Amino acid sequence: MNHLIEARNVSLNYGKKTALRDVSITVPKGRVVGLLGHNGAGKTSLMKALVGLQPVQGDLRVLGMAPSTQRQQLLTDLSYIPDVAVLPRWACVHELITLMGRLQPKFSAERARALLKRTSVQESDKIKRLSKGMVxxxxxxxxxxxxxxxxxxxxxxxxxxxISRKGFYEMLIDEWCDGERSVLISTHQVEEVEALLSDVIMLDEGRVALAISLEDIDRRFVALNHDPAAAEAMAAAHPLLRYRDQGRTTSLFDGTPPEHVTSLGERVRPSLVDLFMALTRNPALNQKQA
Structure with missing residues (x-):
């Protein structure tokens, strides 16, 4: 199975509100994929659909299964931490290890204990006494x-x-990612996870604005850092976005701009934040401008 996630023309509605619009994406094995979008863009709706919590229109396969009808079988090979995830505050860590062993046939208590040794958490600790980062x-x-x-x-x-975020992601990459498994991460901390990612999916008002590997970003998008004197020529070439970077203006293009424009600036690597700003709209900002 080359693709662990395959979605073709997937849509999801909550009454009259459309959460996902004709979404088509694939996630191959061995990838770390960032799912980016403003609040309300459809990230959580997509993740709920992937784990079988929301039925959708269109063709959706996760690990070769239909999530909404094969959820029990799917969850033996899929792990999920939702945005409102909590651990029972009354429990001790060792009690949760025992509980997981009874609920999940592919859970390894020995593995969990080994991973906990990377942290300052003790098996005797009660969840209610742990910091947010430790939880x-x-x-x-x-x-x-x-x-x-x-x-x-x-x-x-x-x-x-x-510090807690850094420790979380270090454990994830060091201890779980092995070239065969894949991770789909929804986050607002784009700058922090960019170095971890192999691919990115950007959602904008329920639609896919961009689904691409980070390698292909460098090939497809061109960012030119230039002096103010070149601003008019750059604007005439219709960049996706213009922004300030280290005291100079940078113009971001989808594809290679004309040669006479390229010669006016120095090519720099566009960041995911730059692309995100260029390709998506912020609903809150649009409301303020209305």
Whole structure:
């Protein structure tokens, strides 16, 4: 199975509100994919559909299965941490390890204990006495101890400080990603995860604005850093976005601009944040401007 996720013309409606519009994406094995979008863009709806919590229109296959009708079978090979994920505050960590062993046939208690040794969490600790960062690392240790092929994370580090977020992602990449498994991560901390990603999917008002590997970003998009004197010529070439970078203006193009324009600037690598700003619209900002 080359593609762990295959979606073709997938749509999802909540009454009169459309959450996903004709979404078509694929996620191959061995990839770390960032799912980006403003609030309300459809990220959580897509993730819920992938794990069988929301039926959709269109063709959706996850690990070769239909999530809404084969959910029980699917969840033996898929791990999921939702955006409102919580661990029971009354429980001790060792009790959660025991519980996971009873609920998930592919869970390894030995593996979970080994992962917890990377943290400052003790098996005797009660969840209610742990910091947010320690709870997040405990949750990841439990989920990563499942011998799954796909992990779906919806804002897994929301509300954590920088050090806790760094520790979470280091554990994820070092201990779970092995070239065969894939991870789909929804996050607003684009700058922090960019170095971890192999691919990105951007959603804009329920539609796919961009689905591409980071390697192909460098080939497809051209960012030119230029002096103010070249601003008029750059604007005439219709860039996707113009922004300030290190005291100079950068113009971002989809494809190679005309040669006479290219010669006016120095090519720099566009960041995911730059592309995100260029290709998506911020609903909150649009409301303020209305």
């Amino acid at each position: 997040a690392q405990t949750h990841l240790a439990l989920i990563a101890a499942v011998d799954a092929r796909l992990m779906i994370l919806d804002e897994p580090t929301l509300g954590l400080d920088v």
